[in-house]
Amino acid sequence: MVNYMEKSWERNYKQNQQNYYRRTKEKLFSQYGASCKCCGEKEPAFLTVDHVNNDGALERKLFPTTQAMCISIIKQGFPDRYQILCYNCNNGKRKTGTCPHVIAVPQL
Ligand SMILES: [Zn+2]
């Protein structure tokens, strides 16, 4: 009985951690428009937090996990140094500083 209780506590703890992380990301994404700022992608699984000034490497040193970074962004009141991009646009931007979408489709 004790073992069962411990296991279920552990499982709940892990689930709570995951839920907490999901809620943190949802809050962050919805604040920044819940879609890719470049191409308009809305599928949350494809979205990521992008550093507008491409200074992500510095922040990755400050924050050990994406979750820690998300929490810090919320605490800072969602500064415009961040935006939501999908992984494609995030990668596209990483190479040249501007996503190829922007070059190909100027109105975006
Ligand atoms: Zn995109």
Ligand SMILES: [Zn+2]
């Ligand atoms: Zn793009």
